[in-house]
Amino acid sequence: MRVLGIDPGLTRCGVGVVEGVAGRPLTMLGVGVVRTPANAESGQRLVAVEQGIEQWLDRYRPEFVAVERVFSQHNVRTVMGTAQASAVAMLCAARRGIPVALHTPSEVKAAVTGSGRADKAQVGAMVTRLLRLDAPPRPADAADALALAICHIWRAPAQNRLQQAVALHAAAAPPTSKGRRG
Numbered sequence: 001m002r003v004l005g006i007d008p009g010l011t012r013c014g015v016g017v018v019e020g021v022a023g024r025p026l027t028m029l030g031v032g033v034v035r036t037p038a039n040a041e042s043g044q045r046l047v048a049v050e051q052g053i054e055q056w057l058d059r060y061r062p063e064f065v066a067v068e069r070v071f072s073q074h075n076v077r078t079v080m081g082t083a084q085a086s087a088v089a090m091l092c093a094a095r096r097g098i099p100v101a102l103h104t105p106s107e108v109k110a111a112v113t114g115s116g117r118a119d120k121a122q123v124g125a126m127v128t129r130l131l132r133l134d135a136p137p138r139p140a141d142a143a144d145a146l147a148l149a150i151c152h153i154w155r156a157p158a159q160n161r162l163q164q165a166v167a168l169h170a171a172a173a174p175p176t177s178k179g180r181r182g
Contacts, residue, residue, distance in 0.1 A: 001156065002029070004062035005148030006053065006089045007141045008070070010081030011038055013049050013089075014141030017060045018131070018149035026150060028131040029060055031142045042084070049085050053092045065093035066152035068144065069102040103151050108144070111151035123147050 001021055007014035013034040020026035034052030036045040057065075067090060070083045093100045106116035112126045124136035124143040130150060137143040 001064065001153055002060065002062045003064045003066050003149040003152045004056060004060060004093075005145040005150075005152070006065060006067045006086075007144035007148060008068060008082050008085035008089055009141060010042075010045050010049070010085050011036060012139060012141045013052065013085050014139075014143070014145035015053065015056050016137070016142060016145035016149055017056070017062060018146060018153060020153055022154050022156075026131055026153060028133065028146060030056070031137045031146055032056075033139060033142050042081075045081075046084055046088055050088050050092060053089055057092060057096060057098070062098060064152060064156070065089065065098050065100045066148040067100060067102055068108065068148055069104045071105060101152050101156070103148055103155075107155075108147050108151045111154055112147045120144075 002017065002019045005014075005016045005018065013036075014032075015034060016031040017029040018026050019029055034049055034056075036048045040048070067086055070079060070086050090100050103111075109118040109123060110116040112118075112130070113122050115122075118126075120140045120143070124140060127133070127143045127146045127150065128136045131146065137146060
């Protein structure tokens with residue numbers, strides 16, 4: 001399974017590609033950051049994010065895209081830019097028919113470090129260890145993107161089995177009647 005992890009941001013959008021399957025050693029194929037100038041107009045910055053993500057999709061041809069789920073922050077301006085960059089990432093993947101998964105920051109931290117409250121240094125250290133890298137990817141947005149891809153690879157098989165079980169249960173359940181009592 002090849003996954004493009006995206007840590008959305010309007011100034012720095014972390015991107016990382018990991019290949020592998022749960023239970024086996026994983027391989028990093030690429031990592032980086034799509035940057036936009038802070039003084040540019042928002043629309044121009046979103047186009048730059050789109051172009052950067054499209055280049056990563058062209059180069060690595062992922063089977064899945066894992067995006068960090070936007071969560072509420074105290075700074076509304078920051079969360080708006082993050083949400084906009086997240087939407088661009090989802091749009092780029094959807095346009096190509098690539099499935100998108102959203103993972104919360106605590107879900108990613110728990111998957112990679114064992115603790116949903118891990119700090120950026122702990123995430124970077126575990127990403128380095130799990131992918132057998134010489135040093136943690138910099139900046140932290142790049143390490144976070146790799147952590148998203150790792151999280152998806154590890155959690156996707158279980159999520160797929162749950163979805164299949166729910167679908168089978170729904171198909172096997174007798175239809176409910178909405179008729180009147182007579």
